[in-house]
Amino acid sequence: xxxxxxxxxxxxxxxxxxxxxxxxxxxxxxxxxxxxxxxxxxxxxxxxxxxxxxxxxxxxxxxxxxxxxxxxxxxxxxxxxxxxxxxxxxxxxxxxxxxxxxxxxxxxxxxxxxxxxxxxxxxxxxxxxxxxxxxxxxxxxxxxxxxxxxxxxxxxxxxxxxxxxxxxxxxxxxxxxxxxxxxxxxxxxxxxxxxxxxxxxxxxxxxxxxxxxxxxxxxxxxxxxxxxxxxxxxxxxxxxxxxxxxxxxxxxxxxxxxxxxxxxxxxxxxxxx
DNA sequence: CGATTCCCCTGATAGC
DNA sequence: TGCTATCAGGGGAATC
Numbered sequence: 001x002x003x004x005x006x007x008x009x010x011x012x013x014x015x016x017x018x019x020x021x022x023x024x025x026x027x028x029x030x031x032x033x034x035x036x037x038x039x040x041x042x043x044x045x046x047x048x049x050x051x052x053x054x055x056x057x058x059x060x061x062x063x064x065x066x067x068x069x070x071x072x073x074x075x076x077x078x079x080x081x082x083x084x085x086x087x088x089x090x091x092x093x094x095x096x097x098x099x100x101x102x103x104x105x106x107x108x109x110x111x112x113x114x115x116x117x118x119x120x121x122x123x124x125x126x127x128x129x130x131x132x133x134x135x136x137x138x139x140x141x142x143x144x145x146x147x148x149x150x151x152x153x154x155x156x157x158x159x160x161x162x163x164x165x166x167x168x169x170x171x172x173x174x175x176x177x178x179x180x181x182x183x184x185x186x187x188x189x190x191x192x193x194x195x196x197x198x199x200x201x202x203x204x205x206x207x208x209x210x211x212x213x214x215x216x217x218x219x220x221x222x223x224x225x226x227x228x229x230x231x232x233x234x235x236x237x238x239x240x241x242x243x244x245x246x247x248x249x250x251x252x253x254x255x256x257x258x259x260x261x262x263x264x265x266x267x268x269x270x271x272x273x
Numbered sequence: 274c275g276a277t278t279c280c281c282c283t284g285a286t287a288g289c
Numbered sequence: 290t291g292c293t294a295t296c297a298g299g300g301g302a303a304t305c
Contacts, residue, residue: 111283
């Protein structure tokens with residue numbers, strides 16, 4: 001599923017369409033459009049001024065003070081096509097651009113959203129203002145992480161998935177981060193030591209940077225804008241590894257549910273706090 | 274107000 | 290083989 005590294009990979013690839021105009025939009029899944037499909041028509045004739053990312057949100061700034069905010073949820077991704085012909089089976093939306101490129105949006109489970117907004121309202125409407133720290137920004141220091149976790153209680157993994165604390169981490173990278181930091185995902189955050197926070201801070205940066213470098217994790221359907229798989233799934237050490245042997249100690253990996261999410265970990269290497 | 278549960282949706286997989 | 294049941298999961302809404 002697209003998390004920070006996957007969305008970042010898409011954003012980087014999509015820079016080739018900055019400066020192009022949106023000439024037409026087709027969609028067979030009107031429900032994805034917020035506030036409604038009719039709003040999509042406001043984007044016609046608009047020029048793409050920039051494409052950026054905040055957490056797992058992809059933000060198109062357009063001329064006329066318009067903004068399109070895309071969220072991939074589970075299975076969404078953009079594809080750059082040279083014609084209107086769908087590159088994949090589950091293309092739900094297609095944007096015809098002024099350079100002849102068709103920006104296609106694939107989304108098997110129809111969970112993704114496309115929000116049409118104005119420049120001065122999008123941060124509030126899409127709840128970007130409620131998001132936590134960007135973990136790959138310079139502002140993500142050890143002190144900033146500790147400040148964000150201050151007065152928080154609960155299981156470590158549940159907090160890592162909470163977008164209002166640290167933004168952009170999903171189920172895959174949360175498991176990888178806990179494994180990297182040698183922390184049990186069910187550890188109570190109020191029990192973490194200074195050394196634990198150091199390890200956690202380092203693990204968050206290492207795992208997300210590795211994900212970006214590998215152009216994302218392909219489990220199921222995620223691909224980049226050219227339809228190519230990421231490489232990060234080839235070096236996962238925890239996510240979906242339950243039942244397999246731990247790469248560090250050789251013991252069998254366990255699984256449990258945390259925050260409604262399947263969580264894999266090594267009970268030997270990852271001690272509970 | 275915070276924490277938990279439900280829900281959206283459909284392909285893959287397991288079980289019979 | 291083919292059917293049904295279960296699972297996966299981000300985040301918003303409803304509920305506790």
